[in-house]
Amino acid sequence: xxxxxxxxxxxxxxxxxxxxxxxxxxxxxxxxxxxxxxxxxxxxxxxxxxxxxxxxxxxxxxxxxxxxxxxxxxxxxxxxxxxxxxxxxxxxxxxxxxxxxxxxxxxxxxxxxxxxxxxxxxxxxxxxxxxxxxxxxxxxxxxxxxxxxxxxxxxxxxxxxxxxxxxxxxxxxxxxxxxxxxxxxxxxxxxxxxxxxxxxxxxxxxxxxxxxxxxxxxxxxxxxxxxxxxxxxxxxxxxxxxxx
Numbered sequence: 001x002x003x004x005x006x007x008x009x010x011x012x013x014x015x016x017x018x019x020x021x022x023x024x025x026x027x028x029x030x031x032x033x034x035x036x037x038x039x040x041x042x043x044x045x046x047x048x049x050x051x052x053x054x055x056x057x058x059x060x061x062x063x064x065x066x067x068x069x070x071x072x073x074x075x076x077x078x079x080x081x082x083x084x085x086x087x088x089x090x091x092x093x094x095x096x097x098x099x100x101x102x103x104x105x106x107x108x109x110x111x112x113x114x115x116x117x118x119x120x121x122x123x124x125x126x127x128x129x130x131x132x133x134x135x136x137x138x139x140x141x142x143x144x145x146x147x148x149x150x151x152x153x154x155x156x157x158x159x160x161x162x163x164x165x166x167x168x169x170x171x172x173x174x175x176x177x178x179x180x181x182x183x184x185x186x187x188x189x190x191x192x193x194x195x196x197x198x199x200x201x202x203x204x205x206x207x208x209x210x211x212x213x214x215x216x217x218x219x220x221x222x223x224x225x226x227x228x229x230x231x232x233x234x235x236x237x238x239x240x241x242x243x244x
Contacts, residue, residue: 004102006089008032013102015109017041030222031084035129040087044070044123045110050103058093062103069236072124072229076180124233133230135223139214142227146234147172149193151213161208168210170195172238180228182221189215191224
């Protein structure tokens with residue numbers, strides 16, 4: 001099938017996988033630019049929804065609904081705005097018939113691929129950036145190699161407490177989840193690594209929390225989301241090691 005072009009990406013379906021290439025122009029969404037591209041296997045898709053919107057300009061929207069524990073972005077990014085949704089494509093009326101046909105093909109293929117018990121959690125690792133993943137913010141850096149998350153506070157905006165601690169490591173086996181907050185009342189965001197042995201005394205403001213890395217502008221927030229989603233995907237996969 002030919003490429004389907006939309007306002008944020010180009011999709012191609014080969015019968016088994018949807019290859020998504022996100023647009024990287026100057027005014028495109030920061031999160032999707034950070035992601036760049038991904039391949040969505042049919043077995044990760046539960047449905048393909050198609051809608052047409054009438055207004056000053058008639059538009060269509062094609063949305064992939066992924067199976068349980070297949071979409072790490074939705075799991076950590078409940079606050080994602082519509083333009084940041086990685087598995088939604090919006091386009092003009094001129095390509096409505098092509099988009100609707102693709103939606104029908106995707107929906108049919110997803111039903112045929114219906115895996116017992118839902119999609120294997122390991123599929124989520126195909127939707128996140130390759131490892132090792134490293135991000136940098138004004139407070140410091142975070143790195144993930146598949147087994148360990150490392151936070152290093154060496155940036156100009158790191159608090160004295162964090163600079164004194166300098167770094168902290170978290171084994172994937174000890175992590176229970178990752179929080180992503182795009183913005184607080186002061187315009188700052190953060191990611192927080194949660195562990196089973198965390199105590200209430202350790203949970204303080206993100207600026208001083210040794211489980212957090214702060215993010216500030218759009219690019220940093222997007223990088224934080226990439227990291228949170230990637231760790232989440234590997235957490236899911238780790239619960240089913242026989243699938244690795």
